Amino acid sequence: FQTIVLIRTTTRINHQSTIVPLDPLNRTAFEPTSFREPQKKYSTVGSKAREYKLKMLQRRDKIKEEFENSQFNFIKEGYPNFGIITSGVSYNYVLEVCDKLDIRPPILKLGTTYPLPEKLISDFIKKLKGVIIVEELSPYLELNIKALAKDINPNIKIIGKETGHFSEAFEYNVPILFDVFREIYNIKSDIHYNSLLKDRNILKSMLPKRIPVFCPGCPHRATFWALTKAVGGKSSEIAFMNDIGCYSMLLLNNEIYSKLNPDDLLLSMGATLGTGSGVSLASKEKVISVIGDSTFFHAGLPGMVNICHNNEDVTVIVLDNSVTAMTGQQSNPNTPVGDSKKKIHIENILKGIGFEDLMINDCFDAKNCIPSFKSALETKGPSIIISRGPCALWNDRNKRRRGEKIQPFFVDQDICRKCHTCMRDFYCPAINMEDALAEYTDENNKTWKGYSSHISPELCDGCGVCSIICPYTNHEERSAKDVIKPYKT
Ligand code: SF4
Ligand code: SF4
Incomplete structure (x- = not known):
């Protein structure tokens, strides 16, 4: 049909994994061809658009004819004469519920x-x-089937969203279908999903919360730690525009990063800049817009041009972790990927646009990043900070490929003051607490009693930020007196 096909997958399908047996791949060598094809169908404006509209309608009718006999649409015969029409993942729920209720409807x-x-x-x-x-x-099938039924079978009872049996919100699951089918087919069953779900929720409430957190060694954790310190007690004076990337997780970590107001705004890729500009015009808060390096290239450039051109009062923080981390570490124009591709430097683009006073932070030097964030927040007009530090997973993988060691840090249990600043302030998943009570008396005869911190060496990526945060470690002049040390010292 020479048409574009949209394969629409939904969350439940996208979150499955299984072994897929493949037929042998029949690779054919790619042969460049001429772009100039006889149908000349790639200019689609003006009178051409009218011509193509008619062709498109003819094509749609032909596809419809094909679909009437497509192997993807099929009927499972059954009884009684109260049937089910379904599509997508809901079909699996239908089969499971029919099985549980021991019914075989068409x-x-x-x-x-x-x-x-x-x-x-x-x-x-x-x-x-x-x-x-x-x-x-949305009730797409339901409304269309209702329209068809008006002529074909006007007395048919159609059960769906309009009858209140299903909701237009959220995904379905077996318990949702189970209740509806049991009512419609009038079946008695010993399975009571509602009480099972109630028990599940009670058990769930007893478990500690397991929110998704930044990885050990993640540059974003270090950036947001420094930014939080820079904001200090002035969180009511800032408006925070978030964007799409690993850093979107701030929203799920709202309690930890509450000083940054991470739930202010998070819309879509690149929206942080346009919305930041708009909010800066209409609100009295100082606007902070954060954007990752991939999103910057993908959808951030027009927004940056506008901020510069209109001299908007926005602090933009470009979270440069060198790679498209969230979706699996694909490269982006900023990734050093080898000779065949050219790395595009974010600072060159920003300078080319017209931002003259760029600040570039090494985000793992977390304490020294605080002054630049403070200064940006005090600036009237646009201020740009590139917060640079590689994605921990990507960096560690590259190190392993090069045969380099990942050097973890450790907590010197003998002198740890058990103050837990490292845990409370930084939330690195590699840091936890020892089980046994311990005691340490320092050179001033002060005794510290409690549970020492502990770093799991198999999780630690060696970013060293906890050693900057620990009040009893001097990361600038490392010595045996430090509580948190790299393994090599
Ligand atoms: S490692 Fe440092 S910050 Fe953590 S508990 Fe020990 S002394 Fe406190
Ligand atoms: S050095 Fe500290 S902050 Fe960095 S990954 Fe290891 S435990 Fe976490």
């Missing part, structure tokens, strides 16, 4: 939902007394 599973195979649907519903439409979110 099921129409749609694998292609646009254009709808109307004849197939009409044939399916014409003899039914009723049909349950099981589709997540």
